Amino acid sequence: MALLKMTFLPALGLLLAYYFYPTTDNFRSEMLQGKRVIVTGASTGIGEQIAYHLARMGAHLVVTARTEAKLKKVIAECLKLGAASAHFISGTMEDLVFAEQVVIKAEKLMGGLDMLILNHIEHSSLDYFNGDIARLRKSMDINFFSYITMTSAALPMLKHTNGSIVVVSSVAGKITIPLLAGYSATKFALDGFYSSLRVELQMMKVNISITLCILGLIDTDNAVKAISEVMENLIPAPKEECALKIIEGGVLRQEEIAYPFFPKFLLWNPIRMIMEYFYFLNIKIDKFNRKLFMKENPQQYKRVDSRPLLVP
Ligand SMILES: NC(=O)C1=CN([C@@H]2O[C@H](COP(=O)(O)OP(=O)(O)OC[C@H]3O[C@@H](n4cnc5c(N)ncnc54)[C@H](OP(=O)(O)O)[C@@H]3O)[C@@H](O)[C@H]2O)C=CC1
Numbered sequence: 551m552a553l554l555k556m557t558f559l560p561a562l563g564l565l566l567a568y569y570f571y572p573t574t575d576n577f578r579s580e581m582l583q584g585k586r587v588i589v590t591g592a593s594t595g596i597g598e599q600i601a602y603h604l605a606r607m608g609a610h611l612v613v614t615a616r617t618e619a620k621l622k623k624v625i626a627e628c629l630k631l632g633a634a635s636a637h638f639i640s641g642t643m644e645d646l647v648f649a650e651q652v653v654i655k656a657e658k659l660m661g662g663l664d665m666l667i668l669n670h671i672e673h674s675s676l677d678y679f680n681g682d683i684a685r686l687r688k689s690m691d692i693n694f695f696s697y698i699t700m701t702s703a704a705l706p707m708l709k710h711t712n713g714s715i716v717v718v719s720s721v722a723g724k725i726t727i728p729l730l731a732g733y734s735a736t737k738f739a740l741d742g743f744y745s746s747l748r749v750e751l752q753m754m755k756v757n758i759s760i761t762l763c764i765l766g767l768i769d770t771d772n773a774v775k776a777i778s779e780v781m782e783n784l785i786p787a788p789k790e791e792c793a794l795k796i797i798e799g800g801v802l803r804q805e806e807i808a809y810p811f812f813p814k815f816l817l818w819n820p821i822r823m824i825m826e827y828f829y830f831l832n833i834k835i836d837k838f839n840r841k842l843f844m845k846e847n848p849q850q851y852k853r854v855d856s857r858p859l860l861v862p
């Protein structure tokens with residue numbers, strides 16, 4: 551027992567202190583000066599606040615969402631706040647061709663890309679799953695496949711700049727939340743994809759960071775309206791601070807961030823960490839990479855428009 555007290559408890563204390571110690575002290579807003587950033591879902595809510603923070607920090611911005619009138623107001627405000635440049639591209643992320651076009655147009659507008667902030671979601675309300683598969687597919691297109699499409703289109707540029715991808719997710723992408731089955735599925739899918747892609751990039755020695763943001767309830771109009779009839783006693787956290795934490799996480803290249811405080815506990819899943827580590831140990835990276843180089847069919851590793859993707 552005494553041994554336990556002398557070794558295990560201090561070790562646990564140190565581990566927890568390391569895990570929960572705020573690292574945002576290193577963040578300086580100049581880090582964003584002149585950086586080229588795409589923000590999706592920026593016409594309102596958290597995305598709009600992300601755009602305003604980035605504007606104050608002097609970044610170049612391309613913002614996107616469906617509602618042109620709102621986006622025009624957002625970029626006007628961004629220019630007032632000090633953005634190096636600000637453009638909007640309006641359209642729906644249900645259309646994956648549009649999703650890819652946003653990245654291609656942003657490249658033309660800004661001449662490259664340092665950070666891709668994926669934040670948009672289909673408007674969702676709390677309800678029982680009613681068997682509507684077409685609706686679920688639509689949610690998957692907007693909340694998941696458009697993210698992957700934009701990521702895939704942006705990878706060559708981000709590789710060039712050692713850039714960052716920031717994926718806005720939710721507590722509902724880490725724990726099950728009844729009445730939100732479809733939404734929750736799209737957010738779990740993001741964790742599965744981006745947490746795997748992060749390791750693949752490391753294996754290929756590609757220096758692109760991926761930050762997954764686990765958010766609890768935030769005081770955006772749509773969120774507050776959606777939960778008003780179903781949940782009580784939940785105090786939403788402010789979207790302005792939330793937006794800043796998301797940017798800080800991306801700039802500091804953290805793998806996961808949580809906001810407000812309570813979802814932090816969801817980031818600590820030792821069994822998952824240990825199992826992922828052991829799986830990783832079993833991959834023969836050098837052998838696999840050599841095989842990749844010698845593949846008879848290099849087409850497989852190229853994008854649709856045949857620009858090389860990630861072959862090191
Ligand atoms: N607020 C909260 O409590 C929580 C939010 N989150 C996450 O934070 C992120 C932002 O949430 P929040 O700010 O509340 O969301 P909002 O509903 O306030 O904003 C959603 C944004 O996405 C855009 N959008 C909606 N549909 C489409 C579409 N089909 N194509 C392109 N853009 C679209 C909207 O603009 P427009 O209608 O003009 O297209 C808007 O700009 C999301 O990823 C969400 O999952 C996570 C946990 C909690």
Ligand SMILES: CC(C)CCC[C@@H](C)[C@H]1CC[C@H]2[C@@H]3C(=O)C=C4C[C@@H](O)CC[C@]4(C)[C@H]3CC[C@]12C
Binds near residue numbers: 773
């Ligand atoms: C331990 C528990 C107290 C945690 C409960 C957390 C619950 C209440 C939090 C965690 C994630 C939150 C949802 C979310 O991620 C995004 C949206 C989309 C928005 O348009 C409408 C609101 C909605 C559904 C949020 C509703 C509230 C949720 C379920």
